[in-house]
Amino acid sequence: MDTSSVTAEGSACISERQNFILTTGKSKSSIHCADDSLAGSVSQRACVFCGARVVLNPVTDAAHLVHGPIGCATYTWDIRGSLSSGSEMYRNSFSTDMKERDVVFGGEKKLATCIDEIVGKYHPPAIFVYSTCVSGMIGDDIIAVCKAASERHATDVIPVESSGFLSGNKVVGYRAAAIALMQLIKPREGETVEKTRKLNFLGEYNLGGEKWVVERYLREIGIEINVAFTGDSTVAALKQAPGACLNLVQCTGSMHWVAMSLEQEFGTSYLDVNFFGAANTAESLRKIAQFYGDPEMIRRTETLIEREQARIQPVLQKYRKKLAGKRAAIYVGGAFKAVAIIRQLKELGMEIVLTGTQTGKKEEYDNLSTLLDPGTIIIDDANPAELEKFLLEKNVDVMAGGVKERVLAYKLGIGFVDHNHDRKDGLAGFDGAVRFAREVYVTTCTPVWNQLKAAGRRV
């Protein structure tokens, strides 16, 4: 393949970015990943505010009020494919729509008025108030405004300190959201929440109804979900979070800190789980059953796994036949997702030639390396030029990633699997594994690529 033109009109890789890229089995040094995005490099990263909002937005009956100029609210309106079994309040996007005079004279008064208006119109059980670059920059005291409003309305008005400039890394925003959640669920003085046999499911956002899928399995083996953080949750249910006897942690990037805080404050231990892929799902269910230690539950778990595997494996085998040996690339938000996808693609007999994330941590990258064959490219915070270079060099057949990578893949005539938080189809559990395999299959093996290949590569 001709790759010379990749670098013809300027180099694809900025030299300062070299430490963000590794080849497994070749590089001795470890990857740079905690560094800030390089100015001028077209990063796929977002901001603190974005991170905070994606974590909190699935709280269904809360109002989400963005304190800043309009853009931040517009861009994150109904941002996730999280489903609700009840209230649809969370799908609205409220903004204080700061104007020039608010920037000059301060936006606290307007913020207070906006909170009053939302309470007056909807009486939500809680309002999350997000700070943005501008409200942070001009020093609006959103904590004080929220506190006063909480007292005025006898409702929870929770500040989320998510000024975008605090970091280009969404993980910092996850923390801001986590702090807000801890504030929300903290029992009032003198009140306690009684412990139950139920568990909390952290880092589960009910995309395409995924929480409901896991809930059905757990119910079958005899466990109830107390509340998920934050998919299909309500404010009242979140306040019962201390009553769980166990916390499951799925999306580690956003929820490990919450799990640790819950352990510290309420003595609840936690388990890492992963419901993406059949093997992961089975393993996670076994872990949970083991935790409860009830032999009857363990038996039911095995029955469930056996039944589901028997049902789906023949289907997966069909896809495996079509997909074995195809070459895949992964570029996703966090390492948790990357690991889950690697495992599933391998189960489908595929070869992973490129992996990367926007926000992975060092130890996560170390873990990734162990899952991958030598020669695999690992990349942190990639820009499109780098992605193109490796996609072509590595002759990739299909890529899994977010929306911005999708068009890049299509431009190159490469299949694409949507693994972003806007997706509409659930990929968790045994049926999710089938759906995932099917998506990989239809996009890798579509007849469309033949037409595109026939057209050839030209600029």
Add this chain to the structure above:
Amino acid sequence: METVATQKVKQVNENQCQQCMPLGGVVVFKGVENAMVLVHGSQGCSTYMRLTNVEHYNEPVDIASSALNEKQAIYGGEANLHKALDNVIRVYAPKVIGVLTTCLTETMGEDLERLVATYRQNRGITAVDIIPVATPSYSGTQTEGFWAASRQLVAYYAQPTERHQGINVIIPHISPADIREIKRILGLFGLEYTMLPDYSMTLDRPYGGRYQKIPPGGTKTEDIARMSGARATIQFGVTCPDNLSPGLLLEQEYGVPLHNLPLPIGLQNMDRLVETLEKLSGRSLPDILERERGWLLDGMADSHKFNADGRPIVYGEPELVYAFSSICVENGAVPVVIASGTKSSRLTGLLATFLADADERPVILEETDFAAIDEAGFKAEANIAIGHSGGKFLTERRGIPVIRVGFPIHDRTGGQRVLSAGYTGTLAFLDRFTNALLETKYESYRELRKEEMGIREGA
């Protein structure tokens, strides 16, 4: 005429009808040959703008960021901006870099002109034009951002030039398909012209098997420099404020006569363009356009009774809102709500003239949100809507179909191919409009009649 809420009664913005100001500027620079765009602010801003453009245009849309963090927010972003410019030049090798400010950098008080001047001096850069545009979203929406960037391009390049036979054509944010149609029409009149901006090939590329960091196409900067010597300017900007009007600048500074016209969407609007082109070219209506006009008239006759049932809500950017309201009125489907998230000094006045004979007075909302649009539409018994994807709740919550036009269209495919300009585009739009009404009608008329007459099964 009833005008609700030019001064909004409520403070909180609930479900945004507008995008942020730099977003409009980004699209303009994507329509300039060999140009790259850099957003001076937090990483999140550029990522959100990329996402919005990618989802609409289905093309890779690279937008660099100066990726400011807390430290720079306090101490100034000069070093980051300079590094960002270095990297953009190295990776993209552009001829033009548009630098757009954000809420953050405007609030910080960054003096972009000075920062860019220092950069040029320090680096001795002469081959790259670096064009700063102030786009703080607390003082405008994507509409103002689009005009501001176009005007800035003209201000930057235009200089006293010899008179020539060409004309200028300045457009607002329309689809690449509309741009191509307008160019075809200009070609039919044999006119030599410069279109600003022209993203018809950069944001809607034929398949070529490659990702191009800067796709070929766009207005040439040497052509922008010659706009000052043109015979006339046609600007589709009847709602464009004077202080942001590129056409007015060319008229006032260089004496280029300005024909400020509505977009050629709708029969009468297209007729006005044709009249102007006839005058400028000395040619009469080309046969093919005459036939297209005839087909449009024929189609208008065929569907007029169906259209009379339409009670449309028209929303979006002022220029498009004006054009689509015109189509509705001339086809006997007088809008019941006309709304824009942008505050326009002109829109309401312009609408008043052609709505003078309407049987029913529409509600006109400026600087509004979807909560207000929804409420007004419900009261006025609207049954169809015209606008971007932001109106999805009108369908979800009220059952009102939305004919998607404008930007962004992220929940349907082909936003870049939506054609509404010219006689042909008008007819294509009208058919979509009428068919949406017919679809509702055929779905419901049997049940409605039965309900009206109290007919029950077996009775």
